Amino acid sequence: MLKDNHNRPVNYLRLAVTDRCNLRCFYCMPEEGIEYMPKAELMSYEEMIRIVRVMVGLGISKLRITGGEPFIRRDMMDFLGEMSRLDGLHEINVTTNGVVTAPLVPALKKLGIRSVNLSLDTLDRKLFKEITRRDDFEKVMKTFEALLSHGISTKINTVMMEGKNDNDLLPLAMLTKDHPVGVRFIEEMPFNGGDAHYDQLWWSHRRILETLKNYFPDLEKIPDPPSSTSYNYKIPGHQGTVGIIAAYSRTFCGTCNRIRLTPQGLMKSCLYDDGVFNIKNLLRAGASDEQLAHSVLEALGNRAKDGFEAEARRRFGLPVSESMATIGG
Ligand code: SAM
Numbered sequence: 633m634l635k636d637n638h639n640r641p642v643n644y645l646r647l648a649v650t651d652r653c654n655l656r657c658f659y660c661m662p663e664e665g666i667e668y669m670p671k672a673e674l675m676s677y678e679e680m681i682r683i684v685r686v687m688v689g690l691g692i693s694k695l696r697i698t699g700g701e702p703f704i705r706r707d708m709m710d711f712l713g714e715m716s717r718l719d720g721l722h723e724i725n726v727t728t729n730g731v732v733t734a735p736l737v738p739a740l741k742k743l744g745i746r747s748v749n750l751s752l753d754t755l756d757r758k759l760f761k762e763i764t765r766r767d768d769f770e771k772v773m774k775t776f777e778a779l780l781s782h783g784i785s786t787k788i789n790t791v792m793m794e795g796k797n798d799n800d801l802l803p804l805a806m807l808t809k810d811h812p813v814g815v816r817f818i819e820e821m822p823f824n825g826g827d828a829h830y831d832q833l834w835w836s837h838r839r840i841l842e843t844l845k846n847y848f849p850d851l852e853k854i855p856d857p858p859s860s861t862s863y864n865y866k867i868p869g870h871q872g873t874v875g876i877i878a879a880y881s882r883t884f885c886g887t888c889n890r891i892r893l894t895p896q897g898l899m900k901s902c903l904y905d906d907g908v909f910n911i912k913n914l915l916r917a918g919a920s921d922e923q924l925a926h927s928v929l930e931a932l933g934n935r936a937k938d939g940f941e942a943e944a945r946r947r948f949g950l951p952v953s954e955s956m957a958t959i960g961g
């Protein structure tokens with residue numbers, strides 16, 4: 633089993649396959665003037681397949697495909713097909729904004745994609761447009777319906793934003809009444825590409841919980857899966873569950889089992905670090921699989937104990953301001 637220097641098992645890779653996106657969520661990306669990475673800097677599918685294979689050899693058994701928006705990268709479904717055939721990889725999950733995903737859902741089901749996280753911050757079409765700067769609410773809802781009708785385990789990710797979707801907490805939580813979905817409310821983080829102002833955390837995990845309890849006084853705590861980033865609850869009589877992710881308060885670092893790869897091949901051993909080494913550059917310089925594996929192990933042998941230490945150790949300075957689209961969430 634792969635372990636870090638704090639004896640935490642690490643079995644989960646989050647792979648951001650592109651920094652490009654068809655939305656412009658204001659908490660993630662500036663509206664204009666985005667400098668995407670040059671294509672040559674992005675890992676090719678062949679490179680990603682080799683790197684994932686090396687990581688699976690070390691003990692990674694669970695993969696999340698994220699981005700940017702994964703499904704706007706050309707031939708994404710072929711890549712997912714390759715991943716689904718990798719021996720040793722037991723679980724593949726995907727995070728998507730759902731804009732172009734609905735027609736792909738039957739193929740995702742066929743490939744055995746275990747679960748899909750769908751980002752949805754509001755059930756109000758006008759507010760959706762204001763938050764994402766695109767008028768694509770209906771398409772996202774089509775994806776939601778397609779996921780449910782194909783029986784793919786679905787979680788909704790909602791970033792809570794002061795003065796924006798405050799009134800959406802209730803209707804989003806109510807989706808769990810008739811649907812077997814997990815709706816997770818996430819603390820906003822400062823990863824917005826440096827455009828949006830981030831002065832304080834307005835919607836903390838405590839406030840989210842208090843608000844949920846106000847709406848649903850019988851809210852029941854349920855056990856959290858191992859290494860879960862969310863605290864999970866059930867509203868009595870509802871089919872689904874609600875969760876709270878303290879992404880800014882970082883209460884979950886003690887059991888963190890995940891590493892990240894950015895689209896240009898930067899390995900991150902914590903969401904809050906600014907990359908520990910670039911595995912694609914090593915590969916392009918001719919490193920063998922053993923050398924790649926050695927570098928991963930070395931990075932895990934020097935992993936920050938939590939997101940606060942990782943943030944303090946950033947080499948390229950503070951504050952955190954890169955876009956989440958280059959990290960993958
Ligand atoms: N484009 C896909 C999507 O939106 O689902 C995948 C990538 S997106 C970066 C992954 C997750 O990060 C989304 O659920 C999004 O809501 C979340 N995210 C982006 N910026 C964030 C921020 N500043 N704070 C908290 N969560 C953020």
Ligand code: SF4
Nearest residue numbers: 653655657660700729
């Ligand atoms: Fe795109 Fe996802 Fe970022 Fe929104 S959160 S801009 S959908 S990458």
